[in-house]
Amino acid sequence: MKSGRNSFIAFIKERKMGLNDFIQKLVSTPHICQHAEVNNFLKIDENQNEEGEDGLLSESRMCLKSRSSLAEETQIKPSDFDYLKIIGKGSFGKVLLARHKESTTYYAVKVLQKKIILKKKEQKHIMAERSVLMKNIKHPFLVGLHYSFQTTDKLYFVLDYVNGGELFYHLQRERVFLEPRARFYAAEIASALGYLHSLHIVYRDLKPENILLDSQGHIVLTDFGLCKEGLEPNGTTSTFCGTPEYLAPEVLQKQAYDRTVDWWCLGSVLYEMLYGLPPFYSRNTAEMYNNILHKTPALKPNVSNAGRELLEGLLQKERTKRLGAKDDFLELKYHSFFSPINWDDLMAKKITPPFIPSVSGPTDLRHFDPEFTHLPVSSSLCSDTLTVTSSVKEAAGAFPGFSYGPPSGHSFM
Numbered sequence: 001m002k003s004g005r006n007s008f009i010a011f012i013k014e015r016k017m018g019l020n021d022f023i024q025k026l027v028s029t030p031h032i033c034q035h036a037e038v039n040n041f042l043k044i045d046e047n048q049n050e051e052g053e054d055g056l057l058s059e060s061r062m063c064l065k066s067r068s069s070l071a072e073e074t075q076i077k078p079s080d081f082d083y084l085k086i087i088g089k090g091s092f093g094k095v096l097l098a099r100h101k102e103s104t105t106y107y108a109v110k111v112l113q114k115k116i117i118l119k120k121k122e123q124k125h126i127m128a129e130r131s132v133l134m135k136n137i138k139h140p141f142l143v144g145l146h147y148s149f150q151t152t153d154k155l156y157f158v159l160d161y162v163n164g165g166e167l168f169y170h171l172q173r174e175r176v177f178l179e180p181r182a183r184f185y186a187a188e189i190a191s192a193l194g195y196l197h198s199l200h201i202v203y204r205d206l207k208p209e210n211i212l213l214d215s216q217g218h219i220v221l222t223d224f225g226l227c228k229e230g231l232e233p234n235g236t237t238s239t240f241c242g243t244p245e246y247l248a249p250e251v252l253q254k255q256a257y258d259r260t261v262d263w264w265c266l267g268s269v270l271y272e273m274l275y276g277l278p279p280f281y282s283r284n285t286a287e288m289y290n291n292i293l294h295k296t297p298a299l300k301p302n303v304s305n306a307g308r309e310l311l312e313g314l315l316q317k318e319r320t321k322r323l324g325a326k327d328d329f330l331e332l333k334y335h336s337f338f339s340p341i342n343w344d345d346l347m348a349k350k351i352t353p354p355f356i357p358s359v360s361g362p363t364d365l366r367h368f369d370p371e372f373t374h375l376p377v378s379s380s381l382c383s384d385t386l387t388v389t390s391s392v393k394e395a396a397g398a399f400p401g402f403s404y405g406p407p408s409g410h411s412f413m
Contacts, residue, residue: 075405076147078156079382081109086375087163087368092116092126093154096377097161097365106362107146110157111381114395117155123398125225126155132224133157134404135199140349141192143212143222148404152396154381162220164213164357165367167273171208175276179307180340181354182273185211186266187341188219193262194329200235202228202258206265207243208272213367217353231259233328244285245278249293249317263324263332267314274303279315293317306337 088095313323
């Protein structure tokens with residue numbers, strides 16, 4: 001009797017997951033919700049329990065609400081924060097150091113302009129970023145999401161505030177890292193990538209600018225905008241994306257690629273940490289692409305045999321022969337280069353980082369580029385007063401299901 005009940009529970013669970021996946025698809029492609037048949041399928045009886053089974057239908061309900069209005073109730077809004085400084089800029093908006101007024105906790109708030117995202121047709125990437133951030137319940141080397149919310153014209157991600165600076169910034173200053181330091185960073189990055197792969201997520205954009213150090217000197221991986229979700233261990237994808245210096249040969253050749261693309265990028269970043277430049281770098285992009293496809297990376301003898309062997313394995317042009325192709329992270333974990341690392345201690349942050357950024361407190365911005373921190377903070381961040389044009393209306397409803405708040409009891413601490 002018990003096994004019958006268990007299989008029934010498993011069946012229900014599977015159905016729920018299927019429904020959840022379906023709703024996630026709807027949420028990331030909102031125009032489907034306008035289709036009459038989809039609308040009918042999702043019609044929910046007004047008198048039924050408002051919450052639905054485990055809240056699974058709430059996102060689909062959002063989908064069906066009027067797209068000209070912002071039909072998402074969140075317990076948090078832009079005016080709950082003091083925006084102190086700009087600490088970064090991207091194609092769609094800015095990252096700001098902000099202090100939550102009530103709790104006085106500091107956060108990094110990423111503010112994105114909806115109209116720019118729509119213009120560049122990047123809604124899918126933004127919703128993927130939100131989805132990946134929500135899946136990272138807690139990994140020591142991945143940035144955490146506290147809230148996401150939206151106004152008529154902007155999207156807000158409230159993230160962990162990390163102020164030790166980009167790895168890129170420190171590498172520029174010191175030119176190269178000694179091998180023990182590069183090994184420590186590579187180990188923390190590899191464990192974060194392995195964790196993402198275990199969730200069937202490929203990161204796809206590993207580069208020193210997306211790798212931050214926290215105030216203790218540990219790695220924090222950020223920016224999940226190019227992540228690909230739902231990629232099974234043997235699955236492939238073919239979207240051309242990434243950063244020129246770190247592109248894997250198979251991506252460059254527009255071939256199908258898999259999660260080993262992340263191990264290639266890790267090889268490129270490790271090479272840069274040890275030698276001062278990416279392995280195939282050239283100022284001439286065409287020459288650099290040619291190097292990636294045809295040239296063997298120069299492995300000078302200032303790196304240990306184990307280090308050179310690891311780089312050869314990661315920078316293997318044939319992805320099926322690349323280190324990590326069979327057993328993913330485990331192949332790196334047990335490589336001789338990482339033999340000095342106690343992985344349990346690493347995950348528990350019990351290993352003292354080889355470099356501790358000097359920061360006096362949360363408002364110490366010395367490791368951020370003054371190019372950003374000197375910029376004025378716009379007062380429009382707190383407001384949602386806009387002339388409502390048709391394009392603003394379209395932007396307002398283009399991101400249904402974007403808002404997120406932690407479970408009750410996990411609010412601002």
